[in-house]
Amino acid sequence: MLNRFAVQRVDLVVGFVNAVIVVGWTLVAWSLKMRDTEGLNEPLAWLMMAITVVVLFWRSSYPLTVTLVTLACTLVYYPGSSTDGPMLLAFVIALYTLAALGHICAAGIIAGLTFVVIVVSEVIAGFTHMTASETFMLGGWVIAVPAIGAVVANFRRYRAETTVALAETQKRSVAEERLRIARELHDAVGHHLSLINVQTAAALRKLKRDPKFRTEETLQVIADTSQSSLRELRAMVGVLREPGEASPTGPGPSLEQLPALVDAARASGLDVDLRVDGSAVLPVAVDASAYRVVQESLTNVLRHAKAKRVQIKVVTGTSTLAVAVLDDGLADAKGAKAAGNGLTGMRERAESLGGTFNAGPRDDGGFSVEATWPLEVDK
Template sequence: MLDRFSDRMGDLVVGLINAVVVLGWTLTAAALHARDTPGLNETLAWVMMTVTVVALFWRSAYPLTVTLVTVACTIVYYPASSIDGPMLMAFVISLYTLAALGRVLAASVIAGATFVVIVVSEVLADFAHMTASETFMLGGWVIAVPAIGAVVAHHRRYRAETAVALAETQKRSVAEERLRIARELHDAVGHHLSLINVQTVAALRKLDRNPLFRTEETLRVVADTSSLSLRELRALVGVLRDPDEDAPTGPGPSLDQLPSLVEAARASGVEVDLRVDGSADLPAAVDAAAFRVVQESLTNVLRHAKAKRVQVKVVTGTSTLAIAVLDDGVGEVKGAKGPGNGLTGMRERAEGLGGSFYAGPRDDGGFVVEATWPLGVQS
C-alpha cells in the first residue's frame, strides 16, 4: 500500500510540474505570437495538449496506455499547431516510466517507431521544420530515454532481489541461532539436570533401604552440578542480552573441562576412564562441539544405558580431532534405532563443522559414539 501511495504521489507531482511547464510555456508563446500564421488546426492542437497533460497523471498505473496516448497526441499536435512548445515532455516522461517499470521491450519498440516517424517525416518534408542535425539529435534522445529507463529498472530489480536475499539471510540466521541455543540448552543444562536427577533418585532409593543413610555427599554433588547449570544458563542469557550491556558470559565449553565433567559422572556411580592423546590449539568451534558431544554421550549413558563402565577417548592428530565414548551398558540408548534430540544434536555439531559422526551398538555389547572434526575449521 505504501508503494502504491508513493507512486500515486509521484504521478501527482510530476503531472503538476508537466502541466505548469507545458501550459504556461504554450500560453505565453500563444500570447506573444498571436498574430502569426495559425497552424493546420489550433483547436485540435489544444485538445491534444490537454489530453497529454491529463493522461500523465496516470503514468504509473497505466504506463503503456499513457505512452501510446501521449505519442499519438504529440504526432498530431506539432503539425496542427504553430506553437513549438514543450509538448514532447509528456511523451518523454511516459516513455521513461514505461521502461523504468520493467516494460523495456515495449518502450524500445515505441521509441524505435517514433524515431522512424520523426526522421522519415522530416526527410519527406526536406527538413522544413528542423535541420538534419536537429532531427537526428531529437531521434537520438527518443532512443536514449528507454535505455535510461532500462538502467533504472535493472537497479530497482537488483535492490528488490538484494532486499529479498537479505531478508532470507536474516531468517536463516535467526533459525540457526535458535537451533544453536536449543542445542546448548539441551546439552549443557540437560546434562546437569540429568546428573541431579540420577543423584537424587539414587539417594532416595538408599534412604528407602536405610533411613540412616547420610546424604551430605549427594547434596554436595547436586549443589555443585546445579551451580554449573546456573553458570551455563547465565552464559546463554548473556548471549541474548543487548551487546552494549554487561553480560556474565564466562569461558565457553572446552575439552579442558573434561576432567570436571568426568568427575561429575563418576560421582553418579559410573566408572569413567578418560584417555587423552595428543594436544593442539583447537579452533573454538571444534573445541566446544567436541566437549558437547562427550557431555551428551555421558548424559545418555547415565540416563539410559545402565552402564557400569565408560571409556572416553580424545585423540588430537595433525589435521583432525577424534573422540569416542564407549560404554558396557545393557539398556538401549535412546535414539539408537530412531534418532532423538541428543543424537541429532551431536550429529549436527559434528557434520556442521565438516566432520563425521557415528552412533550405534557395539558388537560386544554396549554402545559407542564416535565423532571427528578437521582442525582447519575457522574459529
C-alpha cells in the same frame, strides 16, 4: 500501501509540473504570436494537448496506455498546431516511466518507431521544421530515454533483490542462532539436570532400603552440579543481553574440563575410563564442540543406556581430533535412538565444522558415539 500512496503523490507532482510547463509555454507562445507554419487544425491540436496533460497523471498506473496515448496526441498535435510548444515532454516522461517500470522491450519498440516517424516525416517535408542535425538529435534523445529508464529499472530490481537477500540472511541467522542456543541448553543444562535426576533417584532408593542412609555426599554432588548448571545458564543468558550491557564472562566449554565432567559421572555410580592421547592447541569451536559431544553422550548413557562402564577416548593427531564414547549398556534402550536424545545436535556440531559423526550399537553390545574434526576450520 504507503508505497502506492507515495507513487501516486509523485505522479500528481510530475503531472502538475508537466501541465504548467506545456500549457503555460504554449499559451505564452500563442499570445506573443510565436508561430511556425500554419496549423492544419488548431482546435484539434489544443484538444490533443489537453488529453496529454490529463493522462500523464496516471503514468504509473497505466504506463503502456499513457505512453501510446501521449505518442498519438503528440503526432497529431504538431501538424495540427501553428505553435511549436513542449508537447513532446509528456511523451518523453511517459516513455521513461514505461521503461523504468520494467517494460523495457515495449519502450524500446515504441522509441524505435517514434525515431523512424520523426526522421521519415522530416525527410518527406524537406526538413522544413528542423534541420537534419536537429532531427537526428531529437531522434537520438527519444532512443536514449528508454535506455535511461532501463538503467533505473535494473537498479530497482537489484535493490529489491538485495533487500530480499538481506531479509533471508537475517532470518537464516536468527534460525541458526536459535538452533545454537537450543543445542547449548540441551547439552549443558540438560546434562547437569540429568546428573541431578540420577543422583536424587539413587538417593531415594537407598533411603527406602535404609532410612539411616547418610545423604550428605549425594547432596553435595547435587549442589555442585546445580552450581555448574547455574553458571552455564547465566553465561548463556549473558550472551542474549543487549549490546553494551555487562554479561558474565568465563571459560567456555573445553576438553580441559573433561576431568570434572568424568568426576561428576563417577559420582552418579558410573565407572568412567578417560583416555587422552596427544595434545595440540585446538580451535575454540572444535574444542567446545568436542566437549559438548562427550557431555551429551554421557547424558544419554545416564538417562537411557543402563550402563555400568563407559570408556572415553580423545585422540589428537596432526590434522584431526577424534573422540569416542563407548558404553556397555542396552543399545536398544528406550530413547537411545530417539530424536530428542541429542544425536541430531551432536551430528550438527561435528558436521558444521567439517567433521564426521557416527553413532550406533556395538557388535559386542553397548552403544558407541564417534566424532572427528579437522584441526583447521574456518573462523
